[in-house]
Amino acid sequence: MEINNPREPKTNALVRFAVHRPVTMSMAVVGVIVLGALSLSRLPLEFLPQFSSNNISVVALYPASSPQEIERLIVRPLEDSLGTINGIDTLSASASSGRGSVSVSFLAGTDMEMAAVDVRDRVDRVRHLLPDDIEQIQIRRFQSSDIPVINFDLSARWSRERLFEFAESVVRRRLERLEGVAQVDVRGLRTPEVQINLDPARLRAHRIDLRQLNSALRDNNVNLSAGEIREGSRKLLVRAMGEFTTPEQIRALPLGTMGLRLGDVAEVAYTFPRQDNFNFLNGIESLTVAVNKNSTANILSVVDAIKQELKSIAALDAAEGLDIRVFRDASTDVRKGLGQLRDAGLIGGLLSICAVFFFLRRIRTTLLVALAIPISVVTTFVLIYFMRAAGLSDITLNVISLAGLMLALGMLVDNSIVVIESIFRHRNELQEEAATAALRGASEVALPIIASTATTMCVFMPLIFLSTGGRFKLYLENIALMICVVIVASLVVALTVVPMVAALILRGQQARPSRFFASMSRAYGRTLDLTLRHRLIFVAAIVAMFIGSLHLLSNIERAYSSRSLEREIIVKVDTPKQYSMEQIEALYDEVYRILDGQREALDIADITHAYDRGTGRSRAGYRRARQFNIYLKDEDESSVTTLEARNRIRQLMPVKAGVSLRLASGRGHYGTTGIEIELAGDEASVLALMSRQVADRLAQLPMIRDVDTSLESGDLEVRVVVQRERTLAAGLSSRAVASTVTNALSSRAVSHFKTDDREVDLIMQYREEDRETLDQLKNVPVFGAGAPLPLGALADFTFAEGPRSIERENHQMRVKVTAQATDARASYGAMAAVESIMSELPMPPGYSWSFGRWNRYMRQDQDSGFYALLFALPLVYMVLAALFESFTQPFTIMFSVPFALIGVALVMHLTGQPWETMTIIGLIVLLGIVVNNAIVLIDHINHLRTLGYSRDEAIRLGGQHRLRPILITAITTVLGMTPMVAPFLFPQWFGPVEGRAATWAPIGLVIIGGLTTSTFLTLLIIPTIYSLIDDASQFARRVVRNA
Structure with missing residues (x-):
């Protein structure tokens, strides 16, 4: 049909300004490039996005105390007080030897600043109920800046004391002075203390009461502000000074009036405490150092400065023989992300340019795409920087947002390609002048590319209404914001820079049609005519394909696991409580030799292990961890996967009676296949029985292994039961007896001693050789009204085994049963099997079970995604x-979504990819871009119909006109994501599918699969459905008119 007087098309104001004011637009582009360079240099680089948890923890350290004592004296008062705060989700508590903590998890949306004030207020209210000699109470809220940016070990063939002193006075102090360093934590470090080791025989001979001696030390070691005085016009502060300044002064402390000194009944030494915790790196005893950076510091600059400083420290004469080994470096992930972004940009951009040239066969037009890519990227950095400056966002460049930028690179040129192709068609097929072709061609597609951008952005709006935070929301927020910024930048470039440059570079180019594409367009037109003649048959075939894809989707495994970016294997070691230190050392040496012998076979980079004595005091800051950490080489340097290495290590572990060796992978949360069950109730004995029943049942499941419980038998306790009648008869109280025992045995500090550079604990207790046996304990003298009595005359002694730790949640005791799924892809099925077993287990009244917090978070993530x-x-x-x-035409466009599911089902089935958090994120992103092709197509069909073409002619011509941009944008998007998914699809070329490849590839796979099928089906089925819906609309209108 020939249209003689087509209506003059309207032009877009932004396009018109860009084409008519090329000098102004050129200066704007130069300005954006300059601002982009400045913005990129000032955008913070992080390992992970900035976040703060909804958890606030209160931690109290009380050395030389049993878990039951910690629970009674510290945990329960804090629990009762903190439980009155509004907005609490869960209240959990833990009591272990020397340490108590209460963690308050608040509901989403809670003002955490006010919550922190409430927590501090509740702690202050019960401070008088807590022991007076608590060393410190810490209130913590976990933030992203609490994750160390670098971890390294210090080892040397030196004495322990020399290593401790060097780590404290040189390494820590020099690193803390670096700009951007917030905290340096040296784990395994023992600080010196003043030990007053009492001789009980001399104390007894001189009738010295331990309680009075304790008071004498406290009362004679003071430094107090005493007020102020005025002398004329001057105000003078008064301070009462009476503290010890040297160990000699402590030895010279008078005891009584007979000239007796403390040094006569005790040994006073400034020394290191006994070592109870041992850390090793590659078989050599070491200290582990973790460094945190300030929240605003650049991770690359900070880590580089730390590494340079470590080189300077290693070059010192005093550091001869010192080995510094970095085993975890967060900047490596950031560098990899930047490198992969660079490679993806170069490879994806080159492939996109080649695809454009293949379809357009014009060098000048293709150069427009090459120009649009860097300008869009630079504009992205400018927008991000100004959004941060305006307080609209706190996004940083981190491994998550960089992944979003990699995803967006595939969509970066979509808008420009649609504009370029439209300009190209006006210039080469409609024979228009360059400026006219640029103006009309860009204006013609302005609305559809704006609509495409809007739909891509709107799919992320539900994030605002997600009530749960967690990993899903954190990941999707960063990915979504980066994608939205990129496509907005590309939209601006497509409507300004592209038409402006096109009007200039196409001016001298002779218009000539492409024979290659003309033949492709005619073939597509014939195919389209065929589908329009047999609409119902064709639609039925597509519906059948869709039903088949739904069947495939229903059979795809669902995984609740999270993928770890780290190649790390953890071997947890439990030994019988009767094991001596010699047996523990022998066991660890044997396991280490086995692992060390597999370095080359399993591509092991470093092996660290730690253990403790398992008895005696547990000093502040230590956790009694017994485990090996095996760090594998990066996937780029290895051919062994973490799963393969873990399975091999499991086979190599020695089997010994009473010894448990359990494996996990990844950092925390039981690795990537962990399952955790929490049992809650009031009686520890009932929970212990239930946990054993659950563990026995889980061990019978074929998809479950490494079953364990959190019930760990603690140390054997000697309980001193004071007999009240005997005590009162001797003129004593139960408190006096207990205080005497504490003063004789406890390692709790009675006071503090200040040196030139630090404050250390002052510890008073019997000599080690005088507190080893029960008989020695029974002979501890207790002073009353008359002659001193032995402790055995005032108390009875019983033996009992206490728990190693006590866990509570919402005022109930809690026991955990943990296990590993045999495969990450089987984690959902394993959890379903576990849920079935637990539903059949009878629960006593008042007792309940639930999946662990990490499993609950994973389920919430997926529920939030759906x-x-x-x-x-x-x-x-x-x-x-x-x-x-229109109410009806969006339905036509929305049919692109089920077409996309066909490709999603096929690619997930062929690659064995399960449903997990990342695939859901991929589906959400796919939903935003899969309708773009249909939008461009339907908008042009509507445009042609307004010009007077019949419906079928408009459909055929619209399809032919939009065939090329649809194919080009789909192909460039797929090619742009190729660098992200290639390592996942071809591990034989790229190495093990782990780390970033395994984490982000599922997003790209879903988008590539869905976009591929949707593109081809959009070109064929959308015109058919458009005609069917148009017929239905016309029929409905006729019915309404005739009604």
Whole structure:
């Protein structure tokens, strides 16, 4: 049909300004490039996005105390007080030897600043109920800056004392002076203390009461502010000084009036305490150092400065023989992300340019794409910087946002390609002048590319309404914001820079049609005519394909696991409590030799292990961990996967009676396949029985292994039961007896001693050889009204085994049963099997079970993802309805979504990819971009119909006109994501599928699969459905008119 007087098309104001004011636009582009360079240099580089948890923890350290004592004296008062705060989700508590903690988890949306004030207020209210000699109470809220940016070990063939002193006075102090360093934590470090080792025989001979001696030390070691005085016009502060300044002064402390000194009854020494915790790196005893950076510091600059400083320290004469070994470096992930972004940009950009040239066969036009890519990227950095400056966002460049930028690179040129192709068609096929072709061609597609950008952005709006935080929201927020910024930048470039440059570079180019594409267009037109003649048959075939894809999707495994970016294997070691230190050392040496012998076979980079004595005091800051940490080489340097290495190590572990060796992978949360069950109730004995029953049942499941419980038998306790009648008869109280025992045995500090550079604990207790046996304990003298009595005359002694730790949640005791799924892809099935077993287990009244917090978070993440996906569908429809001013045409476009599911089902089935958090994120991103092709197609068909073409002619011509941009944008998007998914698809070329490849590839796989099928089906089925819906609309209108 020939149209003689087509209506003069309207032009877009932004495009018109860009084409008519090329000098102004050129200066704007130069300005953006300059601002982009400045913005990129000032954007903070992080390992992970900035975040703060909804948890606030209160930690109290009380050395030389049993878990039961910690629970009674510290945990329960704090628990009762903190439990009155509003907005609490869960209240959990833990009591272990020397340490008590209460963690308050608040509901989403709680003002955490006010919550922190409430927590501090509740702690202050009960401070008088807690022991007076608590060393410190810490209130913590976990933030992203609490994750160390670098971990390294210090080892040397030196004495322990020399290593401790060097780590404290040289390494820590020099690193803390570096700009950007917030904290340096040396784990395994023992600080010196003043030990007053009492001789009980001399104390007894001189009738010295331990309680009075304790008071004498405290009362004679003071430094107090005493007020102020005025002398004339001067105000003078008064301070009472009476503290010890040297160990000699402590030895010279008078005891009584007979000239007796403390040194006569005790040995006073400034020394290191006995070592109870041992850390090793590659078989050599070491200290582990963790360094945190300030929240605003650049991770690359900080880590580089730390490494340079470590080189300077290693070059010192005093450091001869010192070995510094970095085994975890967060900047490596950031550098890899930047490198992969660079490679993806170069490879994806080059492939996109080649695809454009293949379809357009014009060098000048292709150069427009090459120009649009860097300008869009630079504009992205400018927008991000100004969003941060305006307080609209706190996004940083981190491994998550960089992954979003990698995803967006595939969509970076979509808008420009649609504009370029439209300009190209006006110039080469409609024979228009260059400036006219640029103006009309860009204006013609302005609305559809704006609509495409809007639909891509709107799919992320449900994030605002997600009530749960967690990993899903954190990841998707960063990915979504980066994608939205990139496509907005590309939209601006497509409507300004592209038409402006096109009007200039196409001016001298002779218009000539492409024979290659003309033949492709004619073939597509014939195919389209065929589908329009047999609409119902063709639609039925597509529906059958969709039903088949739903069947495939229903059979795909669902995984609740999270992927770890680290190649780390943990071997946890439990030994019988009767094991001596010699047996523990022999066991660890044997396991280490086995692992050390597998370095080359398993590509092991470093092996660290730690153990403790398992008895005696547990000093502040230590956790009694017994485990090996095996760090594998990076996947780029290895051919062994973490799973293969873990399975091999499991086979190599020695089997010994009473010894448990359990394996996990990844950092925390029981690795990537962990399952955790929490049992809650009031009686520890009932929970212990239930946990053994659950563990026995889980061990019978074929998809479960490494079953364990959190019930660890503690140390054997000697309980001194004071007999009240005997005590009162001797003129004593139970407190006096207990205080005497504490003063004789406890390692708790009675006071503090200040040196030139530090404050250390002052410890008073019997000599070690005088506190080894029960008989020695029974002979401890207790002073009353008359002659001193032995402790054995005032108390009875019983033996009992206490728990190693006590866990509580919401005022109930809690026991955990943990296990590993045999495969990450089987984790959902394993959890379903566990849930079935637990539902059949009879629970006593008042007792309950639930999956552990990490498993609950993973389930919430996936539920949030499906919720966001379902909520995004109507949002896309509403945006399309508003843009097209139609209720029916958005339905036509929305059919692209089920077409995409066909490709998603095929690619997930072929690659064995399960449903997990990352695939859901991929689906959400896919939903935003899969409708873009249909938008471009339907908008042009509507445009042609307004010009007077019949419906079928408009459909055929619209399809032919939009065939090329649809194919180019789909191909460039797929090619742009190729660098992300290639390592996942071809591990034989790229190494083990782990780390970033395993984490982000599922997103790219879903998008590539869905976009591929949707593109081809959009070109064939969308025109058919458009005609069917148009017929239905016309029929409905006739019915309404005739009604």
